[in-house]
Amino acid sequence: MSSSLHPDSLTRDELRRYSRPLLIPEWADSGAQERLKAARVLVVGAGGLGCPVISALAGAGVGTLAISDGDTVSTGNLHRQTLYTTADVGRPKAETAAARAQQINPYVQVQVLPALDAGNALHLVRASDLTIDCTDNFDTRYLINDACVAAGQRWVWGAAGGLEGMVSVFGPTCTLRGLFPDPAGAESCDSIGVLGPLLGVIGSLMAAEALKLLAGATFVSAGTTLEGTLLTYDLMNARIRRIELRPARQTAALSKSIL
Template sequence: MSGAPTLSRSELRRYSRQLLLSEFAGGQERLKAARVLVIGAGGLGCPVLAYLAGAGVGFLRIADGDTVSLSNLHRQTLYTQADVGRSKAQLAAARLQQVNPYVAVEAAPALSAETAAALLGGVSLVIDASDNFGTRYLVHDLCTAAGLPWVWGAAGGLEGMVSVFGPEFGLRDVFPTSEGAESCDEIGVVGPLLGVVGSVMAMEALKLLTGQPDVLTGRLWTYDALSARVRVVRLPDRTSAAT
């Protein structure tokens, strides 16, 4: 791949297990060259960030303005009790650098209309690991306007879902309103559910970044933790639905 960054011997050893896979053998340089914005460093963001850093995604920007609270610790695995009250984005960035020193990580403020331009600047993929529809709809609007793809996930109670959006079809097309949506603060959540959903989000991101053909674009992956039932639902095409 012309102009792609080269891998050192140490990096080749580090990524040797995923390089054994034919689907990813030619994509490690693409991962190293990738620049990804992850919105949210909470229950979903923690596994997403850990796996993307471990896989060798070259630049990760973490947008989160929150601090660690005691009730986060059963599911937000990048943090410890000593971190309560400290910035999630800064802590996550420091932990990821310890996981993989070959990855550049930037702590950034939460996504808003004011911070959007700086946060989206220079990235080729956005991962929406936020926990509220206000932010999710803002991600939809910004990524659609910028022509960027994004990986979206949500989890609460005992259920989770993941999809890949943009730029022609996004969250607003699937969930035009947030009516009936409840937060984890209201309905609760079991910790491992976030690990499952976040891992699927990370996998979809790696597939996008390495050019794999079968991503969840136009489909919604759903998971019921209590029954262990997984379904993949094809989403209606916006243009065909209008005819």
């Protein structure tokens, strides 16, 4: 989290809106809701994972949601990308998702950003308190990895395809490049398919990790995050596994074009 983060007080309307999480002692007593209101989150990718993440964080009361995606809505997206309707086909995902997030919670400031690339990755990451990788290709995932490593920030990562998904929190010692140094053979939903609920589960887990990180050390001290841990979910067998990751250096040089 940025050291410049200063919790803001909650209005009477916000206290009513967030009354249920504020009934949880660990959440209320740690000032988590106020910290959430003061936070800025970068969500890269407004597709199958981005939709549940954006919905959850908007509803939870993240102060500023910055959404980066250069794609448009297609008919094939609709079974799993729940922020969109048939009428949205052909519209930019980032703009449409931002409008829906604003409808969910008018107290959230929503910003539409261009697609993340080598020229803007480091700037977008540094301008945010937390980055959430909801993308579906390794080129962009590695850019996010490299920008977050260069900025010295943790980030939330998730992936899903077919009937299985994964979630983790990466940081200085455990990175995406350390877990997947060579993505050769990696497949996407476009080639292996996916069931919509799987993305809802993985996206919700990603949003939960983001909320814990944003809530601050006092709240997290009551539990733990997935930093240094890979959580896998097997939809077909309803099985969840936790795999501890070994700390490792970056296995490849940072993308020089972002530095």
